[in-house]
Amino acid sequence: MKKIVTGEQMKKLDQYTINSMKVPSSVLMERAGLAVSEAVTCKRFSADRILVVCGCGNNGGDGVCAARILHLKGYKVSVFVAGDPKKFSEGMREQVEIARNYRINFVKNPDYAEYTVIVDAVFGVGLSRPVTGRMRVILGQINESHVPVVAVDIPSGLNSDTGTVMGIAVQADVTVTMAYAKPGLFLRDGQTHSGHVMVADIGIYDTRLKNQDEDNFCFFRTDKEDLGSLFIRQENGNKGTFGKVLLIAGSKNMAGAALLSGEACMRAGAGMLKFYTTNEIRESILSNLPEAMLSVFDTKEPLSEQLEKDMEWADVIGIGPGISTEPYAGQILEYVLKNKGNKPCVIDADALNLLSLHMSLLKSAAPPCIVTPHIGEFSRLTGMSVSELCSDIPKAVREFVQEYGVVCVCKDARTLTILPNGCAYINTSGNSALATAGSGDVLTGIILGILAGSDNHADIRVIPLAVYLHGILGEAASFRRSKAGVIASDLIEELTIQNKKLENQ
Numbered sequence: 001m002k003k004i005v006t007g008e009q010m011k012k013l014d015q016y017t018i019n020s021m022k023v024p025s026s027v028l029m030e031r032a033g034l035a036v037s038e039a040v041t042c043k044r045f046s047a048d049r050i051l052v053v054c055g056c057g058n059n060g061g062d063g064v065c066a067a068r069i070l071h072l073k074g075y076k077v078s079v080f081v082a083g084d085p086k087k088f089s090e091g092m093r094e095q096v097e098i099a100r101n102y103r104i105n106f107v108k109n110p111d112y113a114e115y116t117v118i119v120d121a122v123f124g125v126g127l128s129r130p131v132t133g134r135m136r137v138i139l140g141q142i143n144e145s146h147v148p149v150v151a152v153d154i155p156s157g158l159n160s161d162t163g164t165v166m167g168i169a170v171q172a173d174v175t176v177t178m179a180y181a182k183p184g185l186f187l188r189d190g191q192t193h194s195g196h197v198m199v200a201d202i203g204i205y206d207t208r209l210k211n212q213d214e215d216n217f218c219f220f221r222t223d224k225e226d227l228g229s230l231f232i233r234q235e236n237g238n239k240g241t242f243g244k245v246l247l248i249a250g251s252k253n254m255a256g257a258a259l260l261s262g263e264a265c266m267r268a269g270a271g272m273l274k275f276y277t278t279n280e281i282r283e284s285i286l287s288n289l290p291e292a293m294l295s296v297f298d299t300k301e302p303l304s305e306q307l308e309k310d311m312e313w314a315d316v317i318g319i320g321p322g323i324s325t326e327p328y329a330g331q332i333l334e335y336v337l338k339n340k341g342n343k344p345c346v347i348d349a350d351a352l353n354l355l356s357l358h359m360s361l362l363k364s365a366a367p368p369c370i371v372t373p374h375i376g377e378f379s380r381l382t383g384m385s386v387s388e389l390c391s392d393i394p395k396a397v398r399e400f401v402q403e404y405g406v407v408c409v410c411k412d413a414r415t416l417t418i419l420p421n422g423c424a425y426i427n428t429s430g431n432s433a434l435a436t437a438g439s440g441d442v443l444t445g446i447i448l449g450i451l452a453g454s455d456n457h458a459d460i461r462v463i464p465l466a467v468y469l470h471g472i473l474g475e476a477a478s479f480r481r482s483k484a485g486v487i488a489s490d491l492i493e494e495l496t497i498q499n500k501k502l503e504n505q
């Protein structure tokens with residue numbers, strides 16, 4: 001896992017390193033400038049003519065510092081200071097003075113298109129309001145130039161915590177972010193504005209982070225190495241060892257959702273799977289997934305003794321894919337949430353839509369409950385509009401998790417998972433190949449299968465790993481086929497191939 005910090009946390013870490021550890025601010029800035037200069041001169045760009053556009057704060061200071069380092073290495077660099085010198089931060093003032101001593105070329109009103117690479121050092125984590133007026137024009141000109149951009153710390157105009165554009169934001173090809181990535185580099189517009197994100201070690205003292213409780217320090221990014229532990233299988237285990245999953249899914253016209261979830265669940269390692277579904281799709285399930293067991297019900301009598309027995313039998317329960325929003329499905333959901341005891345229960349798709357009408361059910365359900373809404377479903381669960389939600393997804397998800405004590409997997413191009421202990425995981429795997437019907441059903445199956453296969457079925461820490469794996473499947477499937485050509489069942493095929501690779505590691 002890699003740590004991610006908010007803008008506020010980063011400022012505190014900077015200050016702690018400077019004030020308590022006594023590392024001079026200028027030393028941090030020198031390292032930041034060096035990292036930026038190295039990114040500019042990597043083979044990715046032609047660094048023939050470099051323009052560094054700077055704001056008045058320390059982000060601008062990093063930029064001027066990078067310009068000086070590049071100048072001393074013999075590159076042709078110009079600096080444009082976009083702002084009033086009276087507003088310079090101490091760090092920026094020092095850097096400008098040094099740069100002038102070295103006779104760096106300062107320009108006014110640059111013709112952006114004349115340059116081969118632009119360094120965006122206008123705003124970093126200090127952006128405090130929407131960008132308007134002259135600064136808005138400048139950021140627009142950078143974008144319109146279509147010259148490759150290296151952003152310093154965060155593309156200017158992007159909110160470091162939410163990834164929303166504050167009026168306008170620079171479209172970067174590479175972002176060199178200092179010490180830790182920031183949530184806004186990945187979430188919402190951040191994904192398309194940050195380009196390739198490089199994290200630069202600038203000597204921030206992070207023991208403070210290690211000692212902090214998880215509530216104060218709580219964003220993580222999953223890495224491929226984290227998946228290593230997922231598929232270690234006890235060689236003398238039996239199908240019971242690897243967990244029994246009850247999947248309440250499917251309805252008359254939606255057998256496919258049940259099948260996708262069910263197969264993904266078994267291929268993610270569950271020892272046994274039993275469907276609880278309507279008798280209308282019995283044949284379809286039996287013929288397409290003969291490995292699964294089956295209990296069927298008549299929609300006129302959805303609650304049966306069989307359901308009680310199946311819930312007793314299961315180690316992990318999943319409810320939602322394709323169950324429909326008919327009242328009978330609501331009755332089952334209510335029964336499950338009231339009677340599941342402390343068994344983990346994944347609630348997805350239609351079950352979320354039903355739940356949104358009775359949120360008290362979720363509040364009174366015993367943990368662990370795992371809800372997996374996409375933004376539309378999350379909007380229904382919270383009663384917030386989509387645009388209100390998207391203006392600050394971490395805040396909305398965090399508040400939801402606090403209120404209901406659940407794990408929330410808020411699915412988006414960059415999915416955010418928050419656990420009840422406050423730990424948040426931003427998923428950076430996956431691509432638009434996953435934006436295909438049934439891909440969420442596959443994710444639900446993978447979460448169920450991995451929970452079932454875990455020694456402790458209630459170990460919710462595996463959930464961000466399942467989300468990461470699902471993303472990898474999208475990447476791998478699109479590599480083989482094309483982003484547009486991937487369908488959800490390809491993800492399941494890819495699951496076995498990727499698991500094999502992990503098993504061999």
Ligand SMILES: NC(=O)C1=CN([C@@H]2O[C@H](COP(=O)(O)OP(=O)(O)OC[C@H]3O[C@@H](n4cnc5c(N)ncnc54)[C@H](O)[C@@H]3O)[C@@H](O)[C@H]2O)[C@@H](O)CC1
Pocket residue numbers: 014015025026028029032055056057058059060062087089091122123124125126127128129130131132135152153154178202
């Ligand atoms: N010594 C330090 O504190 C270090 C700071 N670093 C850099 O410093 C950055 C943070 O520096 P600052 O806190 O000075 O903040 P920034 O440089 O990100 O921006 C603050 C400046 O922008 C102005 N501003 C904010 N929003 C505006 C808007 N919408 N329109 C016009 N002006 C606006 C503020 O009034 C202030 O002048 C980091 O992102 C990082 O790049 C790094 O060099 C590491 C060390």
Ligand SMILES: Nc1ncnc2c1ncn2[C@@H]1O[C@H](COP(=O)(O)OP(=O)(O)O)[C@@H](O)[C@H]1O
Pocket residue numbers: 349374411412413414415429430431432433434435436437438439440441442443470
């Ligand atoms: N552009 C994208 N990039 C990465 N992942 C995506 C993208 N679009 C969708 N996804 C992922 O695909 C899945 C879609 O789930 P969902 O919307 O529930 O689909 P369905 O209901 O059709 O099964 C989620 O895991 C989501 O994070």
Ligand SMILES: [K+]
Pocket residue numbers: 059120121122123124151152153154155156
């Ligand atoms: K910037």
